[in-house]
Amino acid sequence: MPQILELIQDDHELIRNLFDELESNPDTRDVRCITLRRELPGHMYAEEATLYARLRDLVPEEIHRSLEEHDEVRKNLARFERIPLRDDAWIPALRELREVVEAHFATEEGHVFTLAERHLSRDTLFELTETFEREKVEAAQQIAV
Secondary structure (H helix, E strand, O other): OOHHHHHHHHHHHHHHHHHHHHHHOHHHHHHHHHHHHHHHHHHHHHHHHHHHHHHOOOOHHHHHHHHHHHHHHHHHHHHHHOOOOOOOOHHHHHHHHHHHHHHHHHHHHHHHHHHHHHHOOHHHHHHHHHHHHHHHHHHHHHOOO
């Protein structure tokens, strides 16, 4: 698998682990929420600026669908962030957010990755790696916690 796809998959695992930690360990929720608020939007922005930008003209319908999924994740994240940690609605909102995120990850890993490998050269996918990392760092710095 070309490098950018590996980075995206690594991010997916990191985010899945954050969800696990948020659900199972109340003592670390404050810190994990801050991390999730930084990692998830930064990851989506970096995907949009790199992989999606390269695929947009090649497979427009699929990228449009992925962008819609990102919008849905952002809406769910915004709703989730408004709920206080100690509120009874917090865990159900976390699970709803996770469900939307996991559905997107499944589509991406199962379909978008295949399209990327089919339509983009291996060199292009490797070139996108550095840009992805840079965009993710810049996006994370812009996100107010």
